[in-house]
Amino acid sequence: METIVNAFPYLMEGLQVTLYIFAIAIVFGFLIGLVVALFRLAPLKILNWIAKIFVDAIRGTPFIVQLFFIYFGLNSLAFISLDNTTAGIVTVAINAGAYFSEIIRAGIQSIDKGQTEAARSLGLNSTQNMRYIILPQAFRRMLPTITNQAIISLKDTSLLSVIGVADLTQEGRIQASATFDAFNVYLILGIIYFVIIYLLSMLASFVERKFVLR
Amino acid sequence: MTMIRVENLKKSFGNLEVIKDMSTVVEEKEVICVIGPSGSGKSTFLRCLNRLEEITGGHVYIEGVDITDPKVDINKIRQDVGMVFQQFNLFPHKSVLENVILAPMKVKKSDRKASEKKAYELLDKVGLREKAKAYPGELSGGQKQRVAIARALAMDPKIMLFDEPTSALDPEMVGDVLDVMKQLAHEGMTMVVVTHEMGFAAEMGDRVLFIDGGYIVEENVPKELFGNPQHERTKAFLSKVL
Numbered sequence: 001m002e003t004i005v006n007a008f009p010y011l012m013e014g015l016q017v018t019l020y021i022f023a024i025a026i027v028f029g030f031l032i033g034l035v036v037a038l039f040r041l042a043p044l045k046i047l048n049w050i051a052k053i054f055v056d057a058i059r060g061t062p063f064i065v066q067l068f069f070i071y072f073g074l075n076s077l078a079f080i081s082l083d084n085t086t087a088g089i090v091t092v093a094i095n096a097g098a099y100f101s102e103i104i105r106a107g108i109q110s111i112d113k114g115q116t117e118a119a120r121s122l123g124l125n126s127t128q129n130m131r132y133i134i135l136p137q138a139f140r141r142m143l144p145t146i147t148n149q150a151i152i153s154l155k156d157t158s159l160l161s162v163i164g165v166a167d168l169t170q171e172g173r174i175q176a177s178a179t180f181d182a183f184n185v186y187l188i189l190g191i192i193y194f195v196i197i198y199l200l201s202m203l204a205s206f207v208e209r210k211f212v213l214r
Numbered sequence: 215m216t217m218i219r220v221e222n223l224k225k226s227f228g229n230l231e232v233i234k235d236m237s238t239v240v241e242e243k244e245v246i247c248v249i250g251p252s253g254s255g256k257s258t259f260l261r262c263l264n265r266l267e268e269i270t271g272g273h274v275y276i277e278g279v280d281i282t283d284p285k286v287d288i289n290k291i292r293q294d295v296g297m298v299f300q301q302f303n304l305f306p307h308k309s310v311l312e313n314v315i316l317a318p319m320k321v322k323k324s325d326r327k328a329s330e331k332k333a334y335e336l337l338d339k340v341g342l343r344e345k346a347k348a349y350p351g352e353l354s355g356g357q358k359q360r361v362a363i364a365r366a367l368a369m370d371p372k373i374m375l376f377d378e379p380t381s382a383l384d385p386e387m388v389g390d391v392l393d394v395m396k397q398l399a400h401e402g403m404t405m406v407v408v409t410h411e412m413g414f415a416a417e418m419g420d421r422v423l424f425i426d427g428g429y430i431v432e433e434n435v436p437k438e439l440f441g442n443p444q445h446e447r448t449k450a451f452l453s454k455v456l
Contacts, residue, residue, distance in 0.1 A: 117266055118303035118362075122317035122369060123293035132320060137307050 004184055007175035011185075014171025015192060021085065021167065022154050025092035029153065030146075032093060033100025038130075040105050051101065058098030063156050067091045071163045088160035088167075096153040103145045107138035140211050147204035151197050158193075168192060215242040217277060217373055217404045218263060224271030225258055232258045234428035235272075240373075240406060245399045247415035247436070248408045250425035251451055256408045259425060260375050263406065264288075264295045277372065293321060296366030300378040302358040304350035304365070310337070311346040314365045322369070329368070336364040340394050356387025363394055374398065376407040412455055416440055424448045 039051035058066065071087035074080045082090065111134050119129040139146075161170035172189035176182040218240035225233035232255045240246050250256045261267045262274060269282045276291050305313050314333035318324040324332075337343045340360035350358055359379055366374060376395065380388045392414050399405060399418050409415055415422050416436045424432040424439060424447075432439060432448045440456070443449045 112301075112303075114299060114301050114303035115305065118297075118299060118305070118365075120289075121264055121266060121292055121295070121297035121375075122366070123289050123321040124317060125289050128320055132316060133305055137305075140307070 003175075003179040003181040004188055007179055007181075007185055007188070010171045010175055011168060011188065011192060014166060014168035015196070017085075017166055017171075018154075018157050018168040019196070021089050021092065021157050021160065021165070025089045025157070026096060026150055026153060028089070028093035029096030030100055032097025033104050036097060036101035037104035037108065040101065041108060055098045055101055058095055063091070063095055064159055064162065066095055067159060067163060070094075084160070084163045084165050087163065088157070088165045092153055092156055092160075095156065096149060099149045099152075100146065103142050103149060104138070107142035107145075108134055110141055111137050140208075143204060143208050143211070147201060150204075151200060154197060154200065155193070215277075216240070216275075217242050217244075218406070219275040219278075220259075220263075220272070221275075222272035223259070223262060223269065223274060225255070225262055225267055226270045232428055233262070233270075236425075236428075236430050237272075238423065238430060238433060240404060242404055243402045244420045245403075245405045245407065245418050246421050246423060247419035248406065248423045248425060249410070249412065249415055249451075249455075250423075250431075254426045255428045256423075256425040257377055260377050260406060260408050263373075263375055264292050264297055266297070289321070293317075293369050294372045295375060296369060296371035296373070297375045298359065298362050298366055298377065298379045300381050302350075302355070302362045302382070304353075304358055304362055306350050308349075309346070310342065310348050310350070310353070310361050313350070313361060314368045317365070318368050333364070333368060336367050337361075339367075339397070340364045341390070354387060355383045356390045359383065359387075359391045360394055363391075363398075367398075373404045373406070376405065376409070378408050378410065380409070380411055410455070412440070424451065426451065 036051045036054060039047040042048065067088065070091050071082065071084060075082055115133050115137070116129055119133045124132070157167055158169040160167050161173060164170070168189065172185055176185040179185060216239055220236055220238050223233055223236040224231070236259060248256045248259065258267055262269050263276070265281050265288050272282070274281050276295060279286060279291060281288060281291055305316070308316065311330065311333055314336060315326065315329040318329040318332065319326060334343060334346065337346055340363055342357060342360055342364070345353060345357060350361070353361065379395070380391050383391065388411070392411065395405070395407070396418055419436045421433060422436045422439045423430050426447050432443060432445050439448070440452065443452055
């Protein structure tokens with residue numbers, strides 16, 4: 001019990017780092033996903049290909065390899081210098097972005113084409129149609145899948161401990177060896193992740209109920 | 215004044231030639247009803263008039279502007295050409311009022327107050343003022359279609375296109391929608407109506423176009439077209455539907 005009490009403040013510091021990384025990465029990941037999805041659906045073939053290659057490359061490689069490539073690989077180039085937290089954020093954002101883009105693409109495509117026809121017949125241009133008609137409806141439909149991917153990305157941040165980011169998992173590892181109480185430290189670590197993810201799902205279902213499609 | 219001029223219109227989907235060669239003219243305040251068997255190309259014809267379908271060949275002039283010209287600002291043209299769909303296509307995430315004010319506010323940049331005032335007038339006209347705050351999912355088919363008409367009218371179009379507006383409705387709802395369309399016609403709206411309602415075509419049409427096999431087979435005042443059809447295909451079609 002005492003070891004846990006002593007370790008807890010360190011774990012909370014790690015949690016802050018985890019949440020900070022997650023918050024930034026998920027916002028950028030979403031923006032990347034949106035842009036890639038629009039590329040994927042754009043009338044220009046070259047944009048489709050760029051989007052497809054990006055998604056295939058991310059989906060076809062393990063997260064940890066992407067992380068090593070960005071942190072060690074890119075940093076070995078003379079003109080790039082990323083600290084480990086930045087490299088971690090970039091990796092999570094890009095990784096989530098690829099998966100988000102597929103979710104967003106499917107969401108957009110699931111909206112009946114009559115919606116676009118009605119909007120365009122009223123004189124809305126394609127950007128206005130996306131913004132006011134398609135995306136608001138698509139997002140409501142995508143929300144459960146987006147939540148799912150966000151949870152996966154949150155868990156992926158634990159891998160950043162491998163490159164020395166002082167996140168929740170890294171603090172847990174340090175405390176586990178410092179206290180010689182690996183059982184309890186990792187148990188608490190798991191409970192903290194569980195609680196955070198549980199709260200995240202509750203927030204998501206609250207948002208879902210609030211924006212239920214009528 | 216000529217509102218719509220169609221010259222040698224052609225439209226293919228891949229190898230399928232849906233519109234082979236159609237030409238016609240719609241004058242201001244005319245009500246044109248388009249009839250014909252399903253698959254004849256009548257909906258495609260209508261959808262070419264606001265370029266919802268990319269036109270394969272020929273020309274369509276709306277108020278003298280050739281909309282097949284790639285340089286033309288089609289969004290500008292579409293503001294003058296309202297369209298009503300068989301499946302209503304209301305925006306389900308927006309209330310009735312929001313459906314009606316969306317395009318005036320976003321496209322014409324009208325302010326909210328003026329847009330809402332206009333929207334309420336139009337909802338009055340279609341008999342649905344009390345549904346302004348309702349969502350499309352809460353409306354019957356007939357009510358949805360009347361909202362869709364109000365939404366199209368909110369842009370002050372000079373032409374209204376109707377694509378089988380009553381085909382997806384329960385029979386008892388059809389009358390309400392047709393009444394609104396009749397009122398519009400009486401007010402002098404230029405209308406092109408693809409319809410299976412032969413009664414409406416006969417009563418309201420200034421001219422009726424019979425389309426079959428990608429051609430306008432016959433085009434006449436309803437009394438003549440229905441009473442004295444000239445072509446075999448028109449006769450065969452009318453004998454089945456009348």
